Amino acid sequence: MTAGSDGADGAWVLGIDSGGSGVRVALARADGTARSAPAVSSSPAVTGADGIDADSLLALALPPARALMAAAGAARVDAVCVGAAGMASLGGDLRARLPEALRTALGVRSLALAGDAVTAYAGALGLRPGVVVAAGTGMIALAPAADGGGWRRADGWGHLLGDCGGGAWIGRAGLEAAMCAHDGRAGGSPALLAAARERFGPPESLPGQLYPRADRPAVLASFAPDVGRCADRDPVAADILRGAAAHILRSAAAVRPGPGPVEVALAGGLFRMGEPLLAPLREQAPLLLPDATLTPAEGDPLDGAVLIAGALRRGAPALPDDRALLTLMHWSDPSDDAS
Amino acid sequence: MTAGSDGADGAWVLGIDSGGSGVRVALARADGTARSAPAVSSSPAVTGADGIDADSLLALALPPARALMAAAGAARVDAVCVGAAGMASLGGDLRARLPEALRTALGVRSLALAGDAVTAYAGALGLRPGVVVAAGTGMIALAPAADGGGWRRADGWGHLLGDCGGGAWIGRAGLEAAMCAHDGRAGGSPALLAAARERFGPPESLPGQLYPRADRPAVLASFAPDVGRCADRDPVAADILRGAAAHILRSAAAVRPGPGPVEVALAGGLFRMGEPLLAPLREQAPLLLPDATLTPAEGDPLDGAVLIAGALRRGAPALPDDRALLTLMHWSDPSDDAS
Structure with a gap:
């Protein structure tokens, strides 16, 4: 574990925004003190009979995420928020497979799976009511x-x-x-x-x-x-x-x-x-x-995903967790600490 | 040539209505004195990159047409009207290939290719203005x-x-x-x-x-x-x-x-x-x-196709020929008479 991801202030979080035209990824400090420019894929995640395909999203999101981590000197990210168009109705495969995949690949301890309307909300209003x-x-x-x-x-x-x-x-x-x-x-x-x-x-x-x-x-x-x-x-x-x-x-x-x-x-x-x-x-x-x-709006859905991931690292975002539109997950004993 | 298709009064004509749910065919005397019940296909003609596929329409229309002819004792039909949804924009293959195919298969001397709005017009109003x-x-x-x-x-x-x-x-x-x-x-x-x-x-x-x-x-x-x-x-x-x-x-x-x-x-x-x-x-x-x-409306598009085919046998229907919506063709020297 690097110094940078040691404490709450230095921890890294990742925002992922999956939309109809592509997947965008940004890495940031959980406390908001630093943020990367967005990395953008050239194609969108594939939607199949089971909804948005988790493998396809991971293939588009992980390489740029690892590149951003390498550039920032981050060995792992503590929290990720994935915002996706169609999460409520087409997010079954993401809900089933992203948690384990992101824990294994990035050492993630907290994960938020959000509809793009929720990341748009957080991007537009932050965590204020409205x-x-x-x-x-x-x-x-x-x-x-x-x-x-x-x-x-x-x-x-x-x-x-x-x-x-x-x-x-x-x-x-x-x-x-x-x-x-x-x-x-x-x-x-x-x-x-x-x-x-x-x-x-x-x-x-x-x-x-x-x-x-x-x-x-x-x-x-x-x-x-x-x-x-x-x-x-x-x-x-x-x-x-x-x-x-x-x-x-x-x-x-x-x-x-x-x-x-x-x-x-x-x-x-x-x-x-x-x-x-x-x-x-x-x-x-x-x-x-x-x-x-x-x-x-103050920011866009990727800004919202980064904001939710940061709030998640610090506890829980002041936004309702209702499964269809926003699912929050925490693991108290991350697998990579046990290894 | 049978007695039934010898003169104008005894000649047989065929109406074909190609729509989204299937192809319907009816055989009638040119003078309107007799008409078969409609024969209906269970599937519609295929639409491909070249528009409505002529082979597919023929495969659905010719077997019932021949069955109706056999039942009526008609050796040939003198005039056919094919009404098809999308004839104006998707009728290229039909315009290119139906004339020769219908001359060869049925001995047709006159052919009308019509948009389904035109056969709907003729079915609804006959040949009256409106x-x-x-x-x-x-x-x-x-x-x-x-x-x-x-x-x-x-x-x-x-x-x-x-x-x-x-x-x-x-x-x-x-x-x-x-x-x-x-x-x-x-x-x-x-x-x-x-x-x-x-x-x-x-x-x-x-x-x-x-x-x-x-x-x-x-x-x-x-x-x-x-x-x-x-x-x-x-x-x-x-x-x-x-x-x-x-x-x-x-x-x-x-x-x-x-x-x-x-x-x-x-x-x-x-x-x-x-x-x-x-x-x-x-x-x-x-x-x-x-x-x-x-x-x-007095009748439906198949009625209109039969009516147009009958009028075509007797000369030309009092409806505008404008290529996109209604194309009329006559052959003065039918190939089967020369053979």
Whole structure:
């Protein structure tokens, strides 16, 4: 054991963020005094019939983790937090196999397995109470329940059942309005039709470009910035974003702990759209989400994973452990101490 | 050549309807004096990288066609109409290979290759002028252009780009409202949540049931009848169907030949829902589709294919030939007469 991982202050922790585009890893001191730059894999972990594949995640996360440890002179890490998109529904293999694998490979004593909404929460708000709205291609709102006994979530059901107000939702509404204008149907938007033509080519070619792809939600979401750009001169685009903002606020309202003042952090790439979405959020918040302070997220889900791992090393993070969204594990007698 | 296929009156024609659930075939006299019951395949034609596969369609259509011919004592058929879902965008292989194959196999002298919206039109309206709205899982409106030079279509862009007001659109809106109620978001429908629970089980299991399937639009559309059943007591469901009816009327309005009186035929399985959809159609038609008479379809796309084949045998159907949606072919010197 190196001096660096000897005491609580000097111990190392690892954050892992597994998302649709890749796996990101960062090494940090448990007390937050130092942190590496993120190491990023070029491909995402594979999802099979058993959900997210643990071997595939380990193959992408361990080499960069070992490289970061070598560079920092860390012989082991005391705590790891793995945040993964789909942890609740697709995390069975991770829950079954990561604990032993990470103990063996890195000498880990504490492990947190979190949904990416939980790491987004911690990245956005730290361990403060509040609500996070995480919006990229999808959209989910999350908050610790008022009684501390778990998480309350709203939406996050994917592009055919919800994710209302997220990138794919906005992009799909925009493309519907574009095709409407193309057909000469009432309610269409010539501005969105022009934007769709610019991004995708002839409108008739859109079905052939979209339906055969596996990443249809991402294709739809790629049009959301165009809807944002049209909003200041096109009433249909402005209406779509007003609707998206209303959905986002209603989801936040559904999970807020109570009627009192609450901080609502806006996390995820969708909010990079800026004023076209932020203005209707501010406008409608007094009615749909009263007494809320809307704030930009402080950090991203990898920041959140590092923060949770650090808190875990020091005891337990002040966040609810409810198995589906956040599972915490500690081993009092690590195997590598016995060897 | 048998006596039965000798003259125009005694000639035999064949209708083929290729859809998502299978291939249906019917044999009839060109003059309409006799028609077989439909023969139905148990699987649909395969769609590959080149679109709908001609060999696969022939393998499903020719054996029942030959059985019908044998039963009727027909040695050959003079005209065939093949209607296929996706003919416009996925019909390349059919256009390239069906003509020669059907001439060789059945002695065909005239062939029509039609989009299923065109056979739906002919099934619904015969060869009369008007507008057809074909709504099942999807939704498309079609009418001959006022100048007779082609077809005007509106929507039919699939469940992520349009098909607004169709079965998948209604079902998706209903499931969104169900999940909304499940989360405690404003705007949800407890009645639709109860209906979703009854059809699909626990709401949390819905993403896992829906997203891995290839027939997602059909799964969504399977919930449309539930939305219909809730409409008389649930304002959210009623609102969804009012919106669907408005979309259907706007699509019909976009393709109508002009401002004068027009017959609009409602074709496809969606209208079996009855009053929950028909009532808002009637209510909003005076505003969104003035001077239109809404009528139920007289027949289905297979009826339309038989009708087009019969008209083709007698000359040419009074429907626009525009390559993408309807291609007509005649051979004045059939190869089997030369042999």
